[in-house]
Amino acid sequence: MKRQGFEGNMIYIVMDLEWNSAYGWKIKGFMNEIIEIGAVMLDENLRQISTFSALVRSQLGGGRLRSFVKELTNITREELEDYGIPFTQAAARLRQWIGGLDRVLLTWGDGDIRVLLSNTRYFTGSRQVPYLRSYMDLQQYFMHRFQLPAAQQVGLAAAAERLGIDCTPFDHHRALDDSRLGAECLRQLFRAADFSDFVRPCNVSFFARLEYKPRMITDLRNPLVDQAQLIHTCQTCGVPTERLNDWRYMGRGFQALFRCPVCGATGKATVGFKKLYDSVSVKRSFRLLRPEEMETLAARAEDGKPPAEEPEA
Numbered sequence: 001m002k003r004q005g006f007e008g009n010m011i012y013i014v015m016d017l018e019w020n021s022a023y024g025w026k027i028k029g030f031m032n033e034i035i036e037i038g039a040v041m042l043d044e045n046l047r048q049i050s051t052f053s054a055l056v057r058s059q060l061g062g063g064r065l066r067s068f069v070k071e072l073t074n075i076t077r078e079e080l081e082d083y084g085i086p087f088t089q090a091a092a093r094l095r096q097w098i099g100g101l102d103r104v105l106l107t108w109g110d111g112d113i114r115v116l117l118s119n120t121r122y123f124t125g126s127r128q129v130p131y132l133r134s135y136m137d138l139q140q141y142f143m144h145r146f147q148l149p150a151a152q153q154v155g156l157a158a159a160a161e162r163l164g165i166d167c168t169p170f171d172h173h174r175a176l177d178d179s180r181l182g183a184e185c186l187r188q189l190f191r192a193a194d195f196s197d198f199v200r201p202c203n204v205s206f207f208a209r210l211e212y213k214p215r216m217i218t219d220l221r222n223p224l225v226d227q228a229q230l231i232h233t234c235q236t237c238g239v240p241t242e243r244l245n246d247w248r249y250m251g252r253g254f255q256a257l258f259r260c261p262v263c264g265a266t267g268k269a270t271v272g273f274k275k276l277y278d279s280v281s282v283k284r285s286f287r288l289l290r291p292e293e294m295e296t297l298a299a300r301a302e303d304g305k306p307p308a309e310e311p312e313a
């Protein structure tokens with residue numbers, strides 16, 4: 001059977017990585033170091049035509065593996081020392097195996113491709129993975145197909161179960177088996193009508209976006225701050241409330257006290273602006289406070305003391 005609608009000779013590569021958290025002296029911080037790469041190559045009819053598997057010898061953190069990594073993967077330090085190859089060598093083999101241009105790489109969630117990018121950058125200095133041409137997040141496609149909200153991320157095994165796939169022949173949390181399981185999910189999910197909508201070209205901005213770390217905006221004069229978000233309307237009366245003190249940045253956002261001129265209700269507004277790669281996400285909340293709570297908070301604000309920590313709602 002020939003699947004219609006998508007480029008005829010497209011080759012699909014489903015990849016999975018295992019990694020270990022280790023201290024990277026070059027970046028002076030912890031990073032996820034790849035210890036195993038597994039991938040399967042599928043033809044345009046999603047039939048498996050080749051597999052790739054490599055153990056990667058850890059070069060960071062003295063080769064120690066975190067205990068949860070050992071438990072999860074059953075990979076041992078000895079195995080990596082005996083059979084592992086350095087990352088640059090494994091990546092060169094992967095590059096050769098992936099080959100020509102009409103290939104789309106798929107991973108379950110974008111964690112693996114982020115880690116591939118960070119390891120490529122750490123060990124080769126490149127800010128791109130030069131042998132990738134196009135990419136698709138299989139998890140995102142699954143979420144779309146099941147109409148699930150982005151926040152409710154489903155793991156590979158749970159998704160496979162939902163797709164009616166028998167997981168018993170797969171050794172979960174080993175790279176090659178997880179990529180085979182991912183390939184099985186792809187076979188169940190693939191729909192020519194919308195598959196290509198989820199394929200992204202691996203260009204400069206694709207990698208820049210993957211590397212981008214969202215951060216909170218801490219200065220209200222930042223031009224990215226939408227000033228309209230700082231107006232608080234009374235939920236009861238529908239009128240703009242009066243701000244009683246200056247906005248102060250408190251970690252999750254800016255906070256100020258407000259009072260409704262009509263009903264007299266008082267409370268604390270929190271507005272957080274998070275800078276994403278090419279947009280700003282805004283989170284707002286409002287908590288009604290009794291007059292005595294207001295007085296305490298206002299006094300603390302005047303003293304320049306931070307208000308008492310509150311648990312996240």
Ligand SMILES: [Zn+2]
Nearest residue numbers: 234237260263
């Ligand atoms: Zn009111």
